[in-house]
Amino acid sequence: MAGSLLFPKSLPSLQCRRGIVGATISAPRVLWGTFSLPKLSSRGLVEESERRNGCTLATTTLLENDSNLSSQKTQNYSRHNTKSSDPKVIAKLFAIMEAVADRVEMHKNIGEQRDNWNHLLLTSINAMTLTAATIAGLEATIAAGPPLKALKLSSTGLYIAATGFLVMMNKIQPSQLAEEQRNAARLFKQLHGQIQTTLSLGKPDIDDVNEAMDKVLALDKAYPLPLLDAMLEKFPSKVEPARWWPQQKRKHGLGGKIEGNNGWNRKLEEEMRQVVGVLEKKDLAEYTRLGGKALKLNKFLAISGPLLTVLGALGSSFVGTTHSSWPEMMGIIVGAMATVVNSMEHGGQVGMVFEMYRSNASFFKLIEESIMSNTNKKDVERRENGELLEMKVALQLGRSISELNHLAAAAAASSTRNMEVTEEFASKLF
Structure with a gap:
C-alpha cells in the first residue's frame, strides 16, 4: 500500500539504459504536501536497483537550494584542480x-x-x-x-x-x-x-x-x-619596442627527427x-x-x-x-x-x-x-x-x-x- 501511495500508476517509473538510471517524478503539489516521504539512503537505492532490475544507478540527482549547488561546484572545482598538485x-x-x-x-x-x-x-x-x-x-x-x-x-x-x-x-x-x-x-x-x-x-x-x-x-x-x-622617457633618442614580457632563453640548433612529434614537422x-x-x-x-x-x-x-x-x-x-x-x-x-x-x-x-x-x-x-x-x-x-x-x-x-x-x-x-x-x-x- 505504501508503494502505491508513493509511486502511483500515473507517475513515470524508473528507466534503465546500459547501467544508467534516470528517475523522473511529476506529482501534483497537493500530493507532496499531504504525505511525508521517508528519508531514503542513496546506497540503499543503488543496492535495491541492482537487485531487482539488474542495472546500476550511476547518478542520483537531488533538488538543492542555490547555495548548496554553488558550494558543490566550488568543491568539485577545487578537487579537480588540486588533484596531484601542491x-x-x-x-x-x-x-x-x-x-x-x-x-x-x-x-x-x-x-x-x-x-x-x-x-x-x-x-x-x-x-x-x-x-x-x-x-x-x-x-x-x-x-x-x-x-x-x-x-x-x-x-x-x-x-x-x-x-x-x-x-x-x-x-x-x-x-x-x-x-x-x-x-x-x-x-x-x-x-x-x-x-x-x-x-x-x-x-x-x-x-x-x-x-x-x-x-x-x-x-x-x-x-x-x-x-x-x-x-618612461617620453622623448627617447631611439625608438625601441616596449618590452612587457620576461627575457626568454634561446637554445640554438635543432636535433633529431621531428616528424610527427608534438605537432611539429x-x-x-x-x-x-x-x-x-x-x-x-x-x-x-x-x-x-x-x-x-x-x-x-x-x-x-x-x-x-x-x-x-x-x-x-x-x-x-x-x-x-x-x-x-x-x-x-x-x-x-x-x-x-x-x-x-x-x-x-x-x-x-x-x-x-x-x-x-x-x-x-x-x-x-x-x-x-x-x-x-x-x-x-x-x-x-x-x-x-x-x-x-x-x-x-x-x-x-x-x-x-x-x-x-x-x-x-x-x-x-x-x-x-x-x-x-x-x-x-x-x-x-x-
Whole structure:
C-alpha cells in the first residue's frame, strides 16, 4: 500500500539504459504536501536497483537550494584542480591572480585620471594663451598710464604661466601616459586569463608560479605607475619596442627527427621561420619607422609651444615702449600660433600616437620571440604544440591558417628568387 501511495500508476517509473538510471517524478503539489516521504539512503537505492532490475544507478540527482549547488561546484572545482598538485602552488597562483586583478583596476583608474589631465591642462593653457593675446591687442588702444601697466602685467603674467604649465605638460605627455595605462590594463587582464587557464587545466607546478611572477614584474617595469624617477622617457633618442614580457632563453640548433612529434614537422618549422622574417622586415620595421616620425613631430611641437608663449610674453612686455607696432603684433599673432601648436600636439594626442606605434611594434616583437623560442629548442617535446602555436599566431595576425601558410609560401618564393621580402604585411589587424 505504501508503494502505491508513493509511486502511483500515473507517475513515470524508473528507466534503465546500459547501467544508467534516470528517475523522473511529476506529482501534483497537493500530493507532496499531504504525505511525508521517508528519508531514503542513496546506497540503499543503488543496492535495491541492482537487485531487482539488474542495472546500476550511476547518478542520483537531488533538488538543492542555490547555495548548496554553488558550494558543490566550488568543491568539485577545487578537487579537480588540486588533484596531484601542491596546495601551496595553487595558493600562490591564486595570490598572484588577485594581485593582477588589483593592478588592472589601478591602471584603469590612473589611465582615466591622466586622460582627464590632458583635456583639462590643454583647455586651461589655451584659455590663458588666448586671453593673454586678447589683452595684448587691447594694450595698443590705450594710452600710457596705469591702465596700460596693468594690462601689460596681466598679459605677460598669463603668457609666463602658460609657458610653465606647457613645459610641465610637454614633459609628462598626459596623452601618452594614458595610453600606457590602457595598454597595461589590457595586458594585465590577458595575464589574469592565462593564470585562470593554468588553474583550470590542473596540475600546475612551481614553474608556473615563477613564470607568472616574472610576467607581473616585467609588466610593472614596462608600464610604471609613478611619475617621479620611474616615468618612461617620453622623448627617447631611439625608438625601441616596449618590452612587457620576461627575457626568454634561446637554445640554438635543432636535433633529431621531428616528424610527427608534438605537432611539429619540417614544413611547419620552415613556415614559422618565414613568418618571422616577414614580421621583422615588414611589420616591425614599418611601425618602428612610423613611431620615429611621430616622435620627431612631437619633439618639434613640444619645443615650439613654449617658445611661442615666451615670445608672446616678450612682445606684450614691450608694448608702449617703442613707436613701432612689432610688440603688439608679436603679442597677438604669436599667442594665436601657440594655441594652434598646443591644440595640434595635445588635442591631436601625438604622444599617444607614438606610444600606439611603439606598442604595436612590441606586439610583433613578442610574436617573433615566441616563435623563435620554440623553433630553437632541440627537444621537440619541450616546445609548445606546433598546431596550437600555428593557430595562435594566425589569430594574433588576423589570418586563417591557410592564409598564414600562403604568406609563408610567398615569403619563401621571394627568398629563393633573391628578391625582397613579399610586399604583403604579416598582420591584417593593424
